Amino acid sequence: MALPETEITLRVNGETVRKRVEPRQHLIDFLREGLDLTGSHVGCEHGVCGACTVRVDGRIVRGCLMLAVQADGRSVETIEGVSDSGELADLQHAFHQRNALQCGFCTPGMLLCAGELLATTPAATREQIREHISGNYCRCTGYQAIVDAIETTLASRRANPAGAGT
Amino acid sequence: MKPSAFDYVRPSSVDEAIAHLEQFGDRAKVIAGGQTLMATLNMRLSAPELLVDIGRIPGLSGIEVRGSLVSIGALTTHREIERSALLARHVPLLTQAAPHIAHAAIRNSGTIGGSIAFADPAAEWPACCLALDAVIVIRGAGGERRVPARNYFHNLYETDLSATEIITAIECPITPPARRSVFLELARRQGDYAIVGLALLARIDADKLHEVALAFVGAGPTPMLATTAMTALEGRTPDAETLHAAREALTRDLDPGPDLYTSAATKRHLAGVLLGRAIAQLMSGGDQTHGTA
Ligand SMILES: Cc1cc2nc3c(=O)[nH]c(=O)nc-3n(C[C@H](O)[C@H](O)[C@H](O)COP(=O)(O)OP(=O)(O)OC[C@H]3O[C@@H](n4cnc5c(N)ncnc54)[C@H](O)[C@@H]3O)c2cc1C
Ligand code: FES
Ligand code: FES
Numbered sequence: 001m002a003l004p005e006t007e008i009t010l011r012v013n014g015e016t017v018r019k020r021v022e023p024r025q026h027l028i029d030f031l032r033e034g035l036d037l038t039g040s041h042v043g044c045e046h047g048v049c050g051a052c053t054v055r056v057d058g059r060i061v062r063g064c065l066m067l068a069v070q071a072d073g074r075s076v077e078t079i080e081g082v083s084d085s086g087e088l089a090d091l092q093h094a095f096h097q098r099n100a101l102q103c104g105f106c107t108p109g110m111l112l113c114a115g116e117l118l119a120t121t122p123a124a125t126r127e128q129i130r131e132h133i134s135g136n137y138c139r140c141t142g143y144q145a146i147v148d149a150i151e152t153t154l155a156s157r158r159a160n161p162a163g164a165g166t
Numbered sequence: 167m168k169p170s171a172f173d174y175v176r177p178s179s180v181d182e183a184i185a186h187l188e189q190f191g192d193r194a195k196v197i198a199g200g201q202t203l204m205a206t207l208n209m210r211l212s213a214p215e216l217l218v219d220i221g222r223i224p225g226l227s228g229i230e231v232r233g234s235l236v237s238i239g240a241l242t243t244h245r246e247i248e249r250s251a252l253l254a255r256h257v258p259l260l261t262q263a264a265p266h267i268a269h270a271a272i273r274n275s276g277t278i279g280g281s282i283a284f285a286d287p288a289a290e291w292p293a294c295c296l297a298l299d300a301v302i303v304i305r306g307a308g309g310e311r312r313v314p315a316r317n318y319f320h321n322l323y324e325t326d327l328s329a330t331e332i333i334t335a336i337e338c339p340i341t342p343p344a345r346r347s348v349f350l351e352l353a354r355r356q357g358d359y360a361i362v363g364l365a366l367l368a369r370i371d372a373d374k375l376h377e378v379a380l381a382f383v384g385a386g387p388t389p390m391l392a393t394t395a396m397t398a399l400e401g402r403t404p405d406a407e408t409l410h411a412a413r414e415a416l417t418r419d420l421d422p423g424p425d426l427y428t429s430a431a432t433k434r435h436l437a438g439v440l441l442g443r444a445i446a447q448l449m450s451g452g453d454q455t456h457g458t459a
Contacts, residue, residue: 050271072176
């Protein structure tokens, strides 16, 4: 039996994409399998781990809890796009410096999640950092180094607002 | 896991959505924010033939004051509620409760309508609606009806909503500035579903509590309005004796089941502990936002 397909048009990392998708395909499978954007990871597929975090219309969402058809007409950004634009380069550098990643499975989701905090809460405390990333699991680092990296980036952006992302 | 195959429609009006639901009955499923439904689809706990995406129907989103109440469109996200200056001023209980719901990425998508439709007894909005005496606005083929939240939650995941109806809005009475509110919750981790939580509203006059409303999260098959405890507190100074009576009353009001980590007896105990904390916070001014917005 042919499965029903729907055509969707969306922007992915700034480029317009038109594709036929099965309605049941979630956004992460679409990005990974349809567009070869494998930076977004699939972990639990029920909203718990955060490995699939991407941005839709500027806000972070769980890619496994959104259908590709629901992204029709929207603008999606993945870690590939955000890395290319350099907007989180300082955070990525801090993750490296602070050993905030080991296997790297959680890292793309963690970076996008932390990116929202950097943008919305420049004066976030460690407690607020922990709260904000509470939905993103890391099985390797024990979180301490991740919180350090985010805290360092917040501080350097406060000290040098013009230098964000560089 | 991946969902089984289904068809997908994205109606542009409530009537059109209802027509699909009427045609497919319980073989269709409404999707709003998808933050509960998608997980059940991925796990194949739900396998509809048709998914009716109401997410872009105009007019179902937004927060506005209408006379003595605030109307919150069903598609309004948890995040929009959390950040609404209007709600911080007029219904601060919702502002207090919002950060307890899941995590930022989920609050960006999940909607209040979806939360009330799903009616998880461990969810925050249902208990808030009980405490606030809110009204659920529901549309079906026969037109619109308004169901008080206090008549809406029937049993575990059973509500007044039928499979062919859609929630369009939640109407919350404006909380007068003299009436304070507190929302407290115990969870294993920030953003997890509550072990136990409570929503408390009261006006304090000469150290006595008036117009007390008290509803619990995670303390029964539905969100639980603690009517006996409300009576025990009403018109009284919340001294040790009154608090003791109110805690005793909770044994009648609440009916918690054990969850994976917490026994029913522990939940009962924690409900009493939270009540004490909530009253103390209320008497010291509440963590409410009145007067600052
Ligand atoms: C990891 C995780 C943690 C979570 N933690 C919490 C938490 O701590 N507290 C909490 O409250 N929630 C929590 N949630 C659930 C979240 O708040 C959901 O957003 C909410 O329960 C459902 O809203 P939705 O818009 O996503 O609904 P959907 O998932 O789209 O739908 C849920 C159900 O409601 C029906 N429905 C949706 N909208 C309507 C409508 N307008 N009319 C009629 N029927 C409708 C759907 O058919 C479906 O059956 C969590 C979710 C996840 C994935
Ligand atoms: S894969 Fe989406 S939250 Fe785990
Ligand atoms: S670095 Fe391995 S899961 Fe986080």
